Amino acid sequence: MKTKKSFIEILSTNRFLHTILSIILGFLVGAVFLSIMGISVGAAYGRLLTSVTSVKGFSYVVVYAIPYIVVGLSVAFSFKTGVFNIGAEGQFVVGSMAAAVVGILFGGLPKPVLIPLCFLAAMAAGAVWGIIVGFLKTKWGINEVLSMIMFNWIAFYLSNFIAGIPAIHSDGTAEATKNISANASTLLSKDLIKELGLCPTANWGILVAIAMMFLVWFIIDKTTLGYELKAVGSNRFAAEYGGINVNGSILTALAISGALAGLGGALQLMGMGSRVSVFSSQEGFGFAGIVVALMGCSNPFGVFIAGLFYGALIYGGSKLNLVGAPTQLVNVIVGTVVFFIAISIVFERLKYLKRGVRDTAPPAKESEKKEGDKQ
Numbered sequence: 147m148k149t150k151k152s153f154i155e156i157l158s159t160n161r162f163l164h165t166i167l168s169i170i171l172g173f174l175v176g177a178v179f180l181s182i183m184g185i186s187v188g189a190a191y192g193r194l195l196t197s198v199t200s201v202k203g204f205s206y207v208v209v210y211a212i213p214y215i216v217v218g219l220s221v222a223f224s225f226k227t228g229v230f231n232i233g234a235e236g237q238f239v240v241g242s243m244a245a246a247v248v249g250i251l252f253g254g255l256p257k258p259v260l261i262p263l264c265f266l267a268a269m270a271a272g273a274v275w276g277i278i279v280g281f282l283k284t285k286w287g288i289n290e291v292l293s294m295i296m297f298n299w300i301a302f303y304l305s306n307f308i309a310g311i312p313a314i315h316s317d318g319t320a321e322a323t324k325n326i327s328a329n330a331s332t333l334l335s336k337d338l339i340k341e342l343g344l345c346p347t348a349n350w351g352i353l354v355a356i357a358m359m360f361l362v363w364f365i366i367d368k369t370t371l372g373y374e375l376k377a378v379g380s381n382r383f384a385a386e387y388g389g390i391n392v393n394g395s396i397l398t399a400l401a402i403s404g405a406l407a408g409l410g411g412a413l414q415l416m417g418m419g420s421r422v423s424v425f426s427s428q429e430g431f432g433f434a435g436i437v438v439a440l441m442g443c444s445n446p447f448g449v450f451i452a453g454l455f456y457g458a459l460i461y462g463g464s465k466l467n468l469v470g471a472p473t474q475l476v477n478v479i480v481g482t483v484v485f486f487i488a489i490s491i492v493f494e495r496l497k498y499l500k501r502g503v504r505d506t507a508p509p510a511k512e513s514e515k516k517e518g519d520k521q
Contacts, residue, residue: 161443168486169441169455172479179478180471190471194462203461205344208352211457213238213414215355217435218453219362220406222444226366227399228379233294234407235432236301237275239425241268241408242415243305245330246323246422249415250314253327260329265354265412272408275301276400284393290400298428306424321424332416349417355450358406363446365402375399407432437480440487456480 177187198207217234224231231237245264252260279297282288308314309323316322332349339348366372377385378395386392410431415422438456442449463476 162448165441165443165448165487168483171486172481172483175482176475176479179475183472185471186469189469190466190475193465193469193471194459197462197465198458201343202345205342205348206461207454207458209345209347209349209418209457210461211453212349212351212355212417213410213431214434214438214456215450215453216358216410216413217407217431218438218442218449218456219355219358219446220403220410221432221435221439222442222446222449223362223366223406224399224403225439225444226379227375227395227403228382229396229399229403230291231276231294231400231403231407232291232436233276233279233297233432234403234410234435235428235430236294236298237272237404237407238411238414238431238435239298239301239305239429240275240411241272242411242419243308243323243422244268244271244408245412245415246326247308247314249326249330250324253329255327255329257329260327261332261416264326264330264416265409268408268412269405270408272404272406272411273401274404275408276404277397280397280400284396298432302425302428305422309422309424316421320421323421323423325420326416330416331420332413347418351413351417354409354413355453358409359446359450362406366446371398407435410435437484440484 173191177191180187180190197203217238220234220237221231244267248264248267249260252263255263275297279290279293282293283290309321314323316324332351334344334348334350338344339346342348364372366376374385374390375395375398377388377390378392378399382392385395414431434456438449438452441455442452459476459480463473466473466475
């Protein structure tokens with residue numbers, strides 16, 4: 147006989163519902179902070195909404211979301227395969243620099259050749275960055291989280307070094323690379339932007355993000371490779387016993403994940419930045435990708451929606467100062483959302499507390515009980 151599930155039980159098993167609740171709680175916490183500061187919650191959230199719902203505002207949201215979506219897919223892919231890719235930040239950086247170098251040195255190539263070449267260079271750089279960490283893990287058992295953090299900083303300083311090379315460095319006084327060739331840009335034409343009323347940086351990178359969304363979904367759910375990668379992520383010992391090359395799967399997962407993060411760097415450069423600045427601190431795209439992957443429940447389609455939502459928060463948050471609200475409010479909301487998503491295990495425990503069950507282990511068999519009584 148089926149029993150009706152309680153709200154706690156539904157919440158503990160439905161990740162989508164849990165994520166929605168976490169987002170609502172994030173906005174509630176943001177409202178509390180606004181009230182404490184004496185700022186109208188309605189005015190602040192109203193401004194946040196109206197700034198992203200106009201045609202021009204939504205085009206900004208899409209542009210902002212492109213790198214977050216692709217890097218989010220990178221992190222989600224690694225999550226699905228049991229690897230925590232905290233190195234997406236470094237892979238993003240080397241990818242953007244590789245695309246910049248190609249876009250500068252080979253700027254004379256025609257657009258149909260140069261743009262794919264920049265994409266491939268960025269994906270190759272990101273993949274190599276991931277493979278190195280995978281090799282250290284599979285060859286010598288070095289923890290991938292620690293080595294990825296270190297490689298984030300190596301990418302940071304390597305990018306600054308390459309930006310200072312005379313052939314790459316800006317001819318002016320700016321501490322940045324030269325601008326990439328116009329043939330390497332993914333920007334829409336000025337006439338089309340003006341006709342549609344889009345933002346000045348509107349570009350077709352979102353089409354690449356959509357293509358990557360479907361590609362990741364296809365690899366994970368529809369291919370033998372995806373099955374093997376998920377098997378390793380679920381239980382590497384059982385996968386190895388079943389004849390799967392575990393070390394090869396780890397290297398493959400990190401290579402694909404790194405390639406996606408590198409592509410995110412290229413899309414950001416070719417659609418918005420046009421050049422890579424000398425960094426004074428890490429930009430955080432890779433870490434934002436972790437947030438997007440969590441909000442999207444590591445589902446490729448969920449990550450796409452989460453990326454748009456994150457882009458809306460970032461762009462809309464930049465307009466909050468128009469009503470006297472601090473732009474840092476967005477960080478409070480995002481941080482709260484991530485906090486509640488991260489403690490999802492609590493909801494799984496609550497359903498047992500509601501039942502009054504202290505031990506979640508399955509009940510002993512009748513034969514085991516009798517044996518215990520004899521002793």
